[in-house]
Amino acid sequence: SQKIEQNSEALNIQEGKTATLTCNYTNYSPAYLQWYRQDPGRGPVFLLLIRENEKEKRKERLKVTFDTTLKQSLFHITASQPADSATYLCALRGWGKFQFGAGTQVVVTP
């Protein structure tokens, strides 16, 4: 069956450092992978989409890499700020369905 795995442990990081999150998947051949941010009690907010033929994508302080051989995506928040504290989800689409990872909580302390 298709599976998406993200680190379940919260990532505690000091302000100004780089946070790196991992998303691993099995039994997918995705055309693209997405990352979302979710705050407690609110709907996920789309951040970045990276296609299978793209190795890296950037948006402001965010960077995503996509290795289809390793079946892995890395999500980086550079120069992290307390406002970046949230849960970050990766998502894949397979055969019409969308599946989300369980998410990794990031806590940025001043």
Added chain:
Amino acid sequence: EAQVTQNPRYLITVTGKKLTVTCSQNMNHEYMSWYRQDPGLGLRQIYYSMNVEVTDKGDVPEGYKVSRKEKRNFPLILESPSPNQTSLYFCASSSPGQGAFFGQGTRLTVV
């Protein structure tokens, strides 16, 4: 403003009493879907629709119905709610190959 609107935001109901959660989007998106989110289980897709009159099951469709008679609307119907359907529900819409827009969420409690 581009948005996905769900109603109601909060709902407490009794077991067996039919209910509908509405979802509307103003972005002319083809793809719409419903998710439920439970602690420790993450977001799980209930149903999705790739266009008008085209719907299909997600990973957890039991106990739910949907319809897509118009492009902008995708209601979620619980014909006979049960306590195990107590959850936080999200509707989302997107265009092919683009990120999804999510609604504000509906917190449903079935007693």
